[in-house]
Amino acid sequence: MLQELLSKIDKSPAEIDKEVVIRAYNLASLAHKGQTRLSGEPYVVHPIEVAGILVEIGVDTNTIAAALLHDVVEDSDYTYEDIEKGFGHEVAELVEGVTKLGKIEYRSREEEQADNVRKMVLAMSKDIRVVLIKLADRLHNMRTLRFKSPDKQKEKAKEVFDIYAPLAHRLGMFKIKWELEDLAFRYLNPTEYYDLVDQIAEKRKEREEYIQRIIAQIKGDLERAGIPCDIDGRPKHFYSIYKKMNNKSKTLDQIFDLTAIRVLVGTIKECYGALGQVHTIFKPIPGRFKDYIAMPKPNMYQSLHTTVIGPQGKPFEVQIRTYEMHRTAEYGIAAHWNYKEGNDKKTVDQRYVWLREMLEWGNMTQDAGEFMDGFKVDLLEGEVLVFTPKGDVISLPPESTPLDFAYRIHTDIGHRTVGAKVNGNMVSLDYRLKTGEIVEILTAKGPKEPSIHWLSMVKSNHAKSKIRSWFKKEKREENILKGRELLEKEAKKRGHNFSEIARGVPLHQIITRYNGTSIEDLYVEVGSGQTPAAFVVTFLTQGEEKALALPTLEEELVTAKDLVEDAKKKAEARKKRKKLKSENFFGVTVTGMDNVEVRFAKCCTPLPGEDIEGFITNVRGISVHRSDCPNFLRLKQVEDPDRFVEVAWQNQKDSFYAARLRIDAENRQNLLTDVMMVLQEMHVGTNAVNAEEQGNGKSVIELSLLISSSNLLTELIKRLKKLPAILDVHRVGGA
Missing domain, CATH: 1.10.3210.10 (Hypothetical protein af1432)
Structure with a gap:
């Protein structure tokens, strides 16, 4: 042994x-x-x-x-x-x-x-x-x-x-x-497990022969292109296949990508070179390319993923990464842990800051059910990946809101939040964020207090603990008075005198439950809105079991009464928003108009620095076009001149806009690699990449970009046109 x-x-x-x-x-x-x-x-x-x-x-x-x-x-x-x-x-x-x-x-x-x-x-x-x-x-x-x-x-x-x-x-x-x-x-699930094992075993030989043909084809092309590599066909794991069958309501025969082709190379440049070769051999499926090298996952995973159409029309997945990335993919934090003498081996890497936040949540939350719900949110439910205006990736729990995002950036930003933009559009603070969105937080210039109602909006334990901590610390004296008053009213409503029931073992138990040392700490707990007065009075008069059966704070916050209050507040907020100038939207002002909705036209997707004009639509506010947009020029010929308005860019720092490029080129080795390296050097982000061989010795590459200005786009086009074998690079309207 x-x-x-x-x-x-x-x-x-x-x-x-x-x-x-x-x-x-x-x-x-x-x-x-x-x-x-x-x-x-x-x-x-x-x-x-x-x-x-x-x-x-x-x-x-x-x-x-x-x-x-x-x-x-x-x-x-x-x-x-x-x-x-x-x-x-x-x-x-x-x-x-x-x-x-x-x-x-x-x-x-x-x-x-x-x-x-x-x-x-x-x-x-x-x-x-x-x-x-x-x-x-x-x-x-x-x-x-x-x-x-x-x-x-x-x-x-x-x-x-x-x-x-x-x-x-x-x-x-x-x-x-x-x-x-x-x-x-x-x-x-033993029955489902062994049924699946038997089904997969039936066609294993046929599937392995198919994969080996693909591997041989890719390996041969990469070696001819001067890219040394190791390739294997990794069978998808049984539980992964089972989940896919259940989630998509498909049989095993309907799931083609039972095996992922894994390509291991030496450098990042070779990763993109290999991607170009794979897309030359097999037609990529649009929307199925993911660049985790440029945007690593929070757990450090890096790889290029693409799904292509293989022989017999069957799609399969290809994963391309370096050997070092592969070790990280297999062993995660253990592959990067620093064991050398003299280093602090107990410091959790910043990429695992969620551990400290989870610990903080555990200390703030005494209720077992609430703690376990929070644990599952932070650990078990996956993640939403959104971007800051500067392009940094922020990981949040599913269904997170702009408030969760704000508190993730900084506690003070969270406290001072007054609004949010997602992809340039104003959204409510309870908007549910989705992966890939760009989030910008609008903050008050001076001090601002968070709202207790935010607890019913936020999803992450980090945001909840910061909001609760503020109410607990910033208004202690006020919360003591408020908490005492709420407890006395609740006790009186039930026919009790609070000073008479607040004594003995039950009082000591409920104070220590919240890590307190005195009855003032209990008053703060209630006055700050962290614990309902009904819970405390029930605990003191009927015991813990009855108290635990009561609704939690978050459940109380969404009762009918509070929904009515929220509706009133939203109505007031709408009135205030009407006073805001249109410069709050997309960084564009409309001459002579303050109270108007502004949208970018999808046909030309204008960028800051380009000449723009506005058109008053029937139902969607002002549509902003490039001045040279063909659709806009046609509108000018047929529409009433009064429907055209002057618009201008505001100074918008650190914002990103969508743009699309088409590159026509002669076929050559490392074409896509060279294109991607230019994007990296100029710090231009990509949403999607699609490369296709035309069959006449020529190729087309389409890029969906996130870019900050028209000047940067112009410079990018110039750089790309200088690459060998490039025939044309031009912008495509509608990103």
Whole structure:
């Protein structure tokens, strides 16, 4: 067993001290002597397998030692001090972190599950390696789950889907995530799992032959183009296929992309070169190109994804990335963790700031149900990726609003938010953001207070905790008076005197529930709107169970009464907006008009710096065109002159606008690569790229761009025209 582990270490990219590993193994063997697992194997097999999983990931010596020792303190007479004496403070801290984390179990009691998850978040925020050990521990336990009872198998499988697989995804550890999901799928839905396995096995040979033909064709073309590469056909994982069949209501025969072709190259330039070759061989499907190299995912994943039409008209996916990107795609944070002496190994990378925010949310939120809902939002539900006006990518939970975006940028910006633009259009603060949108926040020039009603609008725990914190800290004295008044009124309404019911053990319990030390802290909790007075009075008079059955704060905020109040406020807001000048929209002013809606014409999509004119439409306000737009010139010939108005650009910094280019060129190697490199050098973003060979020795490349001005677009066109074999570059109306 030890020899097998040492052999893995010899192949590891990390520098691991074998002497330390051997000593840790010897202590683990001694501590677990005589202990067996349900399989009948010696217990020490488990920590060895956990350590082996982590060696493959490429972690450091101390993490391997801690993995071997992770059950020693819990299952033997050895102590934290023993481990610290033998292996140092860091290994002891890691072992203690895993021990304190304990076995996170999915329980019927939400309070217990929430407490366990809080422990996990706290452990991760202190040292991310604790959760790496926990993930490897769970993976090996899932591999041996067949020895558990059916009920236990389902319980453990559900834990994987609820906590561990999404956590692995968030950390970018896809290799572990995929295996966890397939194992959990097998035990949670065994009938569907084995049916799918049988269906896939029936046509495996035919599918493998098809993929090998494609791989040979791509590899040959890339080698002829001077791009060395490794290519393989990665079968989609069973659970991934199962989800796709369910989500799209399709049979297995209707799902063509059961295998993804993965192309690994040496450099970023070769990635784009390989993309150009693939699009030359196979016709790309419009809208299915994703550039995660230019815009990496929050978990550091980088790759080019494109879906093309293969032989027999079957679509398949191609993923192109460098070898370094591939390692990150497989192992996420573990591939980049800094283990060198002298560096702070406990600092979570800025890309994992969500860990600290989740911890902050856990400290702010005492209600178990609310905490678990927030945990699932931040960890389990995927993400929406939006852009700042400068082009930075911001990751938010699904259904997030401009307020969530504002608080993600900075707490002060969130507090001072008065409005928002999405893709240049004014939107309400409760607008649900979608991936790819550009968000701009409008703020008050001076100090401004957040609204308690924002709690019912925001989705992210980060925004909720910042809003609550403001009300708790900024108005303490006011909230004490307000809270006392609300509690006295609520108690009187129920026939009680608050001073009489606010005493004894129940009062102490509810104060400590909110981490308070005095009744004033309870007044602040109620006065700031964080806890309803009804909850406190019910808790004091009828007990915790009855109080927990009451609506939460967010539920109260959307009652009929509050909806009426919101309607009144929105009506007032509309009146105020009517006073705003039209310069608030798209950075364009309309001469002589203040109260008017402004839109860009899709036929010409004007950019700042270009001459523009306005046309009064029948129902959609002012349509802004380029002065030389053919459609606009035709309108001038047939429409009433009074419908044409003067418009002008306002000074709009850091805003981006849509534009499209068409490039006609002679076929040559690295054409698309050179085009993409020009875009990168000029810091021009792309929404979509489509390259197509015309069959007459010529190619067409269409680019959908995000660009800040007409001057930059003009300069870009000049640069592109200088590239070899370029015949023409021109702008296409309507982005």
